[in-house]
Amino acid sequence: MKALILERNLPRFAASRVASIFGSGRGAGLGPLQLLDAETPELPGDEWHTLTPLLSGICGSDLATIDGRTSRYFEDLVSFPFVPGHEVVGVLADGGTDHAGRVLAPGTRAVIEPVLGCAPRHIAPLCPSCSQGATGLCGNTAFGALEPGLQTGYCADTGGGWSEAGLVAHASQLHAIPETFSDEDGVIVEPVACATHAVLSAGIRAGDVVAVVGAGTLGLASIAAITTLIRPVAPCTIVAGAKHPHQRQLADDLGADHVVAPDQLARAVRRQAASLVLGGRLTAGADVVIDCVGSAASITEALGLVRPRGTVVLVGMPGVVSVDLAPLWHREVRLVGAYAYGAENAPGHDSPASALSPERRSFELAIDLVAQAGLGRLVSARYPLERYEEALVHAGAAGRRGAVKVAFDLTTVKGRTR
Amino acid sequence: MSARPGFVLEVDRSTPPTLFWRGERFTLEKLPEGSRVIYAPEPHEPLDDPLAAIRHALANPLGDSEPLSALLFPGMKLTIAFDDISLPLPPMERPDIRQMVIEQVLDLAAEAGVDDVELVVALALHRRMTEPELRHAIGDRVYDAFAPNGLLTQHDAEDRDNLLHLGQTDEGEDVEINKRAATSDLLVYVNINLVAMDGGHKSVATGLSSYKSLRHHHNPETMRKSKSFMDQHRSELHSANWRMGRLIRDAGIKVFQIETTLNTDTFPDAFSYLQKREWEWKAKDRIGFLGAKAALDRMPARYARRLFHSVKAPHRMTSVQAGEVEAVHKVTTENVWAQQGVVVEGQTDILTLGLPYISPYNVNSILNPILVACLGLGYFFNLYRNKPLVREGGVLIMTHPTPWEFNPVHHPSYIDFFEQVLSETTDPSEVASRFEEGFATDPWYIHLYRTGHAYHGVHPFYMWYWCAHALQHLGAVIIVGGDPKSVHRLGFRSATTLADALEMARDVVGSSPTLTHLHAPPILMADVQ
Numbered sequence: 001m002k003a004l005i006l007e008r009n010l011p012r013f014a015a016s017r018v019a020s021i022f023g024s025g026r027g028a029g030l031g032p033l034q035l036l037d038a039e040t041p042e043l044p045g046d047e048w049h050t051l052t053p054l055l056s057g058i059c060g061s062d063l064a065t066i067d068g069r070t071s072r073y074f075e076d077l078v079s080f081p082f083v084p085g086h087e088v089v090g091v092l093a094d095g096g097t098d099h100a101g102r103v104l105a106p107g108t109r110a111v112i113e114p115v116l117g118c119a120p121r122h123i124a125p126l127c128p129s130c131s132q133g134a135t136g137l138c139g140n141t142a143f144g145a146l147e148p149g150l151q152t153g154y155c156a157d158t159g160g161g162w163s164e165a166g167l168v169a170h171a172s173q174l175h176a177i178p179e180t181f182s183d184e185d186g187v188i189v190e191p192v193a194c195a196t197h198a199v200l201s202a203g204i205r206a207g208d209v210v211a212v213v214g215a216g217t218l219g220l221a222s223i224a225a226i227t228t229l230i231r232p233v234a235p236c237t238i239v240a241g242a243k244h245p246h247q248r249q250l251a252d253d254l255g256a257d258h259v260v261a262p263d264q265l266a267r268a269v270r271r272q273a274a275s276l277v278l279g280g281r282l283t284a285g286a287d288v289v290i291d292c293v294g295s296a297a298s299i300t301e302a303l304g305l306v307r308p309r310g311t312v313v314l315v316g317m318p319g320v321v322s323v324d325l326a327p328l329w330h331r332e333v334r335l336v337g338a339y340a341y342g343a344e345n346a347p348g349h350d351s352p353a354s355a356l357s358p359e360r361r362s363f364e365l366a367i368d369l370v371a372q373a374g375l376g377r378l379v380s381a382r383y384p385l386e387r388y389e390e391a392l393v394h395a396g397a398a399g400r401r402g403a404v405k406v407a408f409d410l411t412t413v414k415g416r417t418r
Numbered sequence: 419m420s421a422r423p424g425f426v427l428e429v430d431r432s433t434p435p436t437l438f439w440r441g442e443r444f445t446l447e448k449l450p451e452g453s454r455v456i457y458a459p460e461p462h463e464p465l466d467d468p469l470a471a472i473r474h475a476l477a478n479p480l481g482d483s484e485p486l487s488a489l490l491f492p493g494m495k496l497t498i499a500f501d502d503i504s505l506p507l508p509p510m511e512r513p514d515i516r517q518m519v520i521e522q523v524l525d526l527a528a529e530a531g532v533d534d535v536e537l538v539v540a541l542a543l544h545r546r547m548t549e550p551e552l553r554h555a556i557g558d559r560v561y562d563a564f565a566p567n568g569l570l571t572q573h574d575a576e577d578r579d580n581l582l583h584l585g586q587t588d589e590g591e592d593v594e595i596n597k598r599a600a601t602s603d604l605l606v607y608v609n610i611n612l613v614a615m616d617g618g619h620k621s622v623a624t625g626l627s628s629y630k631s632l633r634h635h636h637n638p639e640t641m642r643k644s645k646s647f648m649d650q651h652r653s654e655l656h657s658a659n660w661r662m663g664r665l666i667r668d669a670g671i672k673v674f675q676i677e678t679t680l681n682t683d684t685f686p687d688a689f690s691y692l693q694k695r696e697w698e699w700k701a702k703d704r705i706g707f708l709g710a711k712a713a714l715d716r717m718p719a720r721y722a723r724r725l726f727h728s729v730k731a732p733h734r735m736t737s738v739q740a741g742e743v744e745a746v747h748k749v750t751t752e753n754v755w756a757q758q759g760v761v762v763e764g765q766t767d768i769l770t771l772g773l774p775y776i777s778p779y780n781v782n783s784i785l786n787p788i789l790v791a792c793l794g795l796g797y798f799f800n801l802y803r804n805k806p807l808v809r810e811g812g813v814l815i816m817t818h819p820t821p822w823e824f825n826p827v828h829h830p831s832y833i834d835f836f837e838q839v840l841s842e843t844t845d846p847s848e849v850a851s852r853f854e855e856g857f858a859t860d861p862w863y864i865h866l867y868r869t870g871h872a873y874h875g876v877h878p879f880y881m882w883y884w885c886a887h888a889l890q891h892l893g894a895v896i897i898v899g900g901d902p903k904s905v906h907r908l909g910f911r912s913a914t915t916l917a918d919a920l921e922m923a924r925d926v927v928g929s930s931p932t933l934t935h936l937h938a939p940p941i942l943m944a945d946v947q
Contacts, residue, residue: 264837271834276862 001413002385003038003163006065008080017068024063025396028389033066035385038083040166041159044145045122047171049096051112055187055382056161057087057407058395060216060294061317062153066392071319078154079147085161085408086114086153089177089186097171099361104176111189112173113363114151115340116158120170121146133343133361136197151340162385164413175363184376187407188217192375193366195221195292198315198338199230200362202288206234209272209285211265211305214292215242215251216398217378217405218315222290224373227255229365237272239286241265244399254373269305281327286310296321299335303327313338341366382409421460421681424760424942425695429453434696436935437707438772438817438916440899441785442722443714445817446696446707447916453933454766456807457695458942461681462757464734468515471738472522475676480749481742486523486674489604490530497599498523499538499573499626500556500608503547504778506680507612507939508731509554515678515735517557519608523676524560536598537564539572540607540625543632543867543874544779545828546572551782571598575628575874576864583630584669587661591634593669596626600671609677613801613941614648614754617677618747619663620656627662629858629876634658636879638846641886646800648943650751663743676740677750680733681757682940689729693940719821726775727782755803755943762807762944767931768923769808770916771798773818774939779873779881783825787904788832788840788881790820795895796884798936805946807934811893813923817916820900820908827871831863835878836907844909846886854879893926 009032016031040050062084064070088111095106104110117135118126121144129137142148149155152167159167177186199222204210210226212219219240226238240256241264242248251259260268270277275284285307291298294316300323302312308331315338328335341362370376380403383391388408395406427433435446436455449455465471476486483489490496500516503509520537527535537556539547552570553561564570573596574580582600584593599605599622607625609617624632634640635658641647643654650656667673685692689710691703699707714722737753739746775785777793785793794816799806808814824833839853854876857863863875888895895910896919905912913919924931936942 258838260837260841267834268838270862271838271856271860274856274860274862276865 001038001040001163001165002035003083003159003165004033004385004388005036005038005081005083006033008032013068016066020067020069023393023396024067025392025394027068028066028392031066031068033084033388035388038163038165041157041168043168044157047097048168049092049171049174050094050166051088051090051110051169051174052093052166053085053088053090053161053163053410054109055089055183055379055407055409055411056085057187057191057379057405058391059087059191063392063396064317064319069319074150077141077148077150079149079156082149082154082156083160083163083167084153085163086151087187087190087407088112088114088152088161088167089183089189090161090166092174096174098174098176099172101171102176104174108176109181109186110174110176111186111363112152112169113175113193113341113361114153114173114190116141116146116149116151116155118144119172136340136342162388162408164385164410175367177367178371181371182376183411184379185370188375188378188405189363189366189370191217191405192221192225192370193341193362194218194338195315196225196229196366196369197341197344197362198222198290198313199225200344201336201338202290202311202313204230204234204236204288206236208234208236208287209269210236210238211269211286211289212238212240212256212292213265213289213298213302213305214316215240215247216292219290219292220247220250220254220378220404221375222292222315223251223256224254224375225369228369228372231255239265239268239272244402246402247399247404250378250404265301266305273307280304282307288313290315292316294318296323299323303333306331306333308332310334311336378404379407380404381406383407384409384412421462424459425457426760426762427455427457427695429455436696436937437692438770439774440772440817441819442719442726442775444711444772449935450920450933453935455935455937456760456762456942456944457937458682458693458940459757459760461683461733462736464681464736465738468518468735468738469522471735472519475738475740476522476526479674479741480739481745483674483741486606486740487526487530489672489674490527490532492531492533494532494534494603495601496527496532496535496604496606497538497602498535498606498608499540499599499622501610501625502539502541502544503551503555503781504544505610505612505616506731506733507776507778507781508684508729509781510680511730511732512554513557514555515610516555516608517560519676519678519738520556520560523606523608535569537570538596538599538626540621541573541575542625542627543575543629543877543880545867545871545873548871573626574868576868581628585665587665589658589661591658591662592630593623593662593665594628594631595622595666599626604672604674606674606676609675611677611679611750611754613758614650614751614943617675617750618650618656618659619666619743620659621675622666622673623659623662629874631662636883638850638883638886641846641883642890644887646802646806646887648800649803667743673743674740675743675746676738677746678735679737679750679753679757681736682942683733684731684940686729686732719819723775723784758941758943759945760942762934762946765805765809765946766807766812766934767809767927768813768815768920768933769799770815770933770935771817773798773816779877780825780828783828784823786824786829786832786836787820787822787908788836788878790816790818790897791908792881792884794818795888796881798938799888801936801938801942802944802946806891807936807944807946808892810891811927813894813896813926814888814892815896815898815916815919815923817898818900820897820904822901822904828873829878830866830872831857831860831875832873832878840907840909846883846889849879849882894923896922
């Protein structure tokens with residue numbers, strides 16, 4: 001069995017970083033990622049099950065890691081060597097139990113909620129965040145029964161989705177997917193859960209103008225989440241900036257009210273907000289900006305688009321960036337991070353989220369959302385592990401090459417059963 | 419020797435290629451045998467002594483008006499309004515007609531002891547003129563006498579304190595105009611009637627009005643009922659303006675209308691071949707053409723644009739008449755038609771146009787894609803009387819580079835209109851119902867209109883409505899040599915060459931179409947029999 005394994009190797013990280021200057025993912029062949037023989041990880045405990053991946057997506061954070069562009073903040077939150085791949089749909093050959101204690105029959109397809117919080121780490125009592133269901137905010141992701149790793153796909157003990165050998169998942173991480181789901185529907189659940197969590201934490205209210213910066217997987221999923229989860233109870237206007245024609249088409253199909261080229265986004269938001277312009281910034285602007293890029297340029301843009309006391313939600317993973325925060329200070333803008341997923345509680349009686357059950361997890365909502373919006377269509381290309389260099393280059397240039405989500409296809413592995 | 423009238427050439431084997439404008443460039447195109455080319459009449463002889471003619475017109479008004487001198491008295495409030503940068507095209511060599519007329523009006527006012535005189539640029543929702551543009555239009559003497567004292571103003575259709583609502587017409591149309599003009603003892607309006615559409619009651623009812631008034635006739639329905647708006651008697655645009663003009667008159671506002679006509683002498687000597695018939699080109703013309711073409715083809719567009727916008731036209735005044743609005747305008751319109759009218763027998767399947775670099779709304783600016791559409795489908799298509807030159811369901815082919823390029827100072831709302839409105843719909847009625855009000859009341863556009871040099875937020879809508887009649891009438895619109903992205907955004911088809919365009923047009927109008935080329939500028943108007 002083969003797996004893509006990422007080892008701590010500074011010269012290779014450096015080589016990969018240099019190569020990535022020519023495009024994200026281009027350093028895969030030189031970098032710390034290698035296709036090696038691998039064994040299925042040992043089960044760390046009783047509540048653990050083996051999941052055999054069918055599809056495993058390539059995320060922007062994976063590319064950043066392989067390119068050597070990830071913030072050093074994460075250094076202590078991973079353990080080497082690890083198998084990447086946290087967007088996973090797989091099959092439970094031996095069955096198991098899911099996050100709610102339901103028994104899953106052998107052969108059940110499931111997705112994993114990859115955060116490795118207190119429960120998978122056998123830490124009791126749970127930390128305050130985990131006890132509230134906000135596992136993404138767990139403070140124990142480097143402690144307990146597992147090696148450090150904020151998620152499956154960054155932890156030496158669990159394996160990851162980019163493996164024929166499979167990975168191990170704690171019951172609290174498992175969500176069975178409907179029979180009607182395609183594997184593509186399944187693999188897109190994780191990024192859709194991220195987007196769901198982000199837009200539900202944005203405080204979008206009726207009448208708001210919401211700008212979405214970036215129309216990759218997260219941007220498109222955010223649009224779908226707003227359209228499906230929020231707009232029915234809080235009608236709002238979505239203005240999306242999308243660079244490539246297929247992104248524009250998808251953004252439009254998924255319900256954005258105005259889809260424009262990135263260089264037109266400020267003007268489109270200005271029109272919707274009936275704002276004046278001062279020094280290249282809007283005096284009014286969008287109530288909420290969902291930044292699905294996470295670069296210095298996108299954060300700067302978001303701060304120029306948002307209204308005073310508006311909210312900028314960072315969904316795309318940022319690194320070390322240089323941004324002029326004067327407008328944030330002067331206009332009392334809320335810059336909010338939105339990492340991973342959790343329990344989507346209703347934060348207030350007048351919030352659109354009040355229509356949701358406070359007990360539902362982002363993943364549960366995301367599974368419904370994928371079904372409703374048909375988000376499996378965001379998976380554009382599948383590659384076998386052997387062609388990982390090609391896959392990563394494709395993922396790094398997904399927009400330019402007419403793709404959204406690129407995934408590793410493990411369904412063709414010899415002897416694989418579903 | 420008197421000027422030769424307009425001419426319709428039938429292309430045969432010996433006909434030389436025909437000049438087509440392509441924005442700031444031009445090409446020679448071989449038209450199929452049997453095609454027709456319509457040439458403008460040659461420039462009429464200008465008035466020998468325009469100043470004397472103006473004096474005569476002011477002293478011998480038409481209609482039931484008294485001479486201007488009899489309408490002036492000490493202590494009165496006099497306002498002189500005049501046409502803005504959109505007229506004439508191209509801007510004329512000094513002295514501009516407005517300067518000549520206004521100076522004489524001011525002389526009479528001074529003789530009569532009138533102290534309270536203000537000049538108002540009748541902008542409607544156009545951009546404010548710059549100081550050099552104003553100096554060019556009214557001359558340094560007038561500018562220096564009025565502007566520093568705040569007595570030269572540019573009509574501000576968003577200045578609620580300086581607008582007066584006069585009432586509604588029988589059709590329920592609001593009439594709201596410049597308060598200074600409305601409360602003056604006499605309003606003198608100085609026109610340059612470049613085409614038959616200009617002047618008449620439209621001068622005050624449009625030029626000095628607000629969005630509240632304009633929206634009653636600047637809309638798709640009115641434009642579709644104006645066939646064409648160059649023909650006052652078949653133009654709903656004019657009917658509405660006439661209703662408003664009569665309400666203005668009945669409200670007791672005394673308007674002394676001065677209208678002037680120009681000959682078709684459009685280009686200076688260096689570019690004189692542009693207004694000649696190609697088979698009459700002499701060696702000097704051919705050399706001039708080849709030299710200019712070679713230079714322009716190699717020149718970056720912005721420099722070519724700057725070059726052409728520096729060109730001042732030698733056109734000269736052919737008539738001036740003054741007095742009561744309708745009586746004046748009747749004579750003016752006859753004079754315009756006498757200079758520009760060409761009788762054309764029957765319609766055509768395909769009409770071709772070479773679009774130049776200039777329209778009324780991009781003087782010293784960029785002919786952006788919306789203005790390209792408006793110039794072709796709004797203006798050139800409507801240069802007819804009786805019937806459109808092209809038959810219903812026919813094809814309009816225009817040559818122009820149509821770059822995705824806008825002047826952000828002059829046309830900020832055009833950019834948003836192009837990016838955000840036309841990306842959703844090109845149907846004028848839908849454009850109006852879904853988007854117009856938002857643009858018309860957008861505070862940023864209003865700010866830029868009032869304090870900068872921007873066209874009003876609603877102006878691109880009017881440009882698109884200008885196309886409504888043509889859009890309803892035509893089977894297809896093809897732009898040759900245009901940026902395909904821009905052309906498609908406009909909802910038109912894109913062709914690389916004229917031959918390709920003709921092939922595409924045959925799919926619409928059949929395999930043996932008739933073709934007519936409107937050889938303009940100089941401006942001509944087709945009287946289609």
